[in-house]
Amino acid sequence: MPTCLITGVTGQDGAYLSQFLLQKGYHVIGLLRRSASSDTVGERLRWLGILDKVELVDGDLVDLSSLIRILQAHQPTEIYNLGAQSFVAASWNQPLLTGQVTGQGATNLLEAMRIVLPRARYYQASSSEMFGRIQEPIQNERTPFYPRSPYAVAKLYAHWMTVNYRESFGMYALSGILFNHESPLRSIEFVTRKITDGVARIKLGMARELALGNLEAKRDWGHARDYVRAMWLMLQQDEPDDYVVATGRNSSVRDFCRIAFSYAGLNYEDHVVSRSELMRPAEVDVLLGDASKARQKLGWQPTVSLEDMIAEMVDADVERHRKRRQA
Ligand code: NDP
Ligand code: GDP
Numbered sequence: 001m002p003t004c005l006i007t008g009v010t011g012q013d014g015a016y017l018s019q020f021l022l023q024k025g026y027h028v029i030g031l032l033r034r035s036a037s038s039d040t041v042g043e044r045l046r047w048l049g050i051l052d053k054v055e056l057v058d059g060d061l062v063d064l065s066s067l068i069r070i071l072q073a074h075q076p077t078e079i080y081n082l083g084a085q086s087f088v089a090a091s092w093n094q095p096l097l098t099g100q101v102t103g104q105g106a107t108n109l110l111e112a113m114r115i116v117l118p119r120a121r122y123y124q125a126s127s128s129e130m131f132g133r134i135q136e137p138i139q140n141e142r143t144p145f146y147p148r149s150p151y152a153v154a155k156l157y158a159h160w161m162t163v164n165y166r167e168s169f170g171m172y173a174l175s176g177i178l179f180n181h182e183s184p185l186r187s188i189e190f191v192t193r194k195i196t197d198g199v200a201r202i203k204l205g206m207a208r209e210l211a212l213g214n215l216e217a218k219r220d221w222g223h224a225r226d227y228v229r230a231m232w233l234m235l236q237q238d239e240p241d242d243y244v245v246a247t248g249r250n251s252s253v254r255d256f257c258r259i260a261f262s263y264a265g266l267n268y269e270d271h272v273v274s275r276s277e278l279m280r281p282a283e284v285d286v287l288l289g290d291a292s293k294a295r296q297k298l299g300w301q302p303t304v305s306l307e308d309m310i311a312e313m314v315d316a317d318v319e320r321h322r323k324r325r326q327a
Pocket of ligand 1: 007008009010011012013014031033035041059060061062081083084085101125126127128178179180181182187
């Protein structure tokens, strides 16, 4: 049975990737950072019914010694570095922490791997946010980067360190440059989940209004379940290489609202307001990915449409609120 290590196992992608790898027969080790609320940290794994199937081990990306000890003890052949301070808006309030976790955390893990398991395979969760103020209308692996937030700058550092360890030490280390991907397990502060949760609360009569920031921003949104499959496919190739993962279709926040509210029989214009205090100091106006390389070399393609994903997310949020009200 192959063993893998996932950092960020309690997050959206960590949960779906765990589920995917368990189905493939892996022994899944998940890095769990210490929390005083340990009864709730496994919520996403529990939601997928796999909390008891993942082996959770104590550690933190900012603590190199914990990473070394984990690699020594468990000897994973595949390492997925998904752990991060992942919320762009928060990165202006906590730029140093974001640098330490999202940026330097990757170097800590690469170093631990270089010391303990130089032959393991390493996946870095790079982000389309690195394209930021876009230099080409459609972004692929050759598009120059222009990060626009402390989060994106930290991700870019981690991205280049991954490339550097591959080139300097011949390590099997690669990056997936993933465009935004969502699901019912997306954190509530991201705009998609904020919208579907808002739709659910308005539908159930618990709220009347949903306050958002920039409604004109455009993103290339896919489903997390499709995107974790791409991560695994990347690590199965003979040679390590970086790949863009995207749907090739983008929509505005306004479009997302229109679809989500109308799915629930509502008109978004009656409920959504745009507030200046929710705008960002520097915005990424538009992202659109070209995943032809992933399609050709990995045989990967998305299977879930934006409309189906939004329906799944709205249904899940309505169900969550109904259950909470009954409890
Ligand atoms: P989440 O925010 O849902 O999960 C982040 C994970 O990182 C959580 O498990 C969190 O743990 C963990 N973490 C935070 N700080 C530390 C730390 N110091 N040490 C160890 N673990 C830590 O992110 P997603 O699942 O959405 O994304 C996964 C990765 O992919 C992230 O790196 C993200 O930046 C990147 N990415 C995501 C995209 C997306 O659209 N979802 C797009 C492109 C890249 P805890 O539960 O304790 O907070
Ligand atoms: P990001 O692409 O990783 O920053 O993902 P988000 O879901 O946080 O934001 C996507 C886009 O939605 C950005 O351009 C935000 O400015 C925009 N947006 C508009 N209103 C909101 C809001 O209320 N919350 C969040 N998170 N984003 C918003």
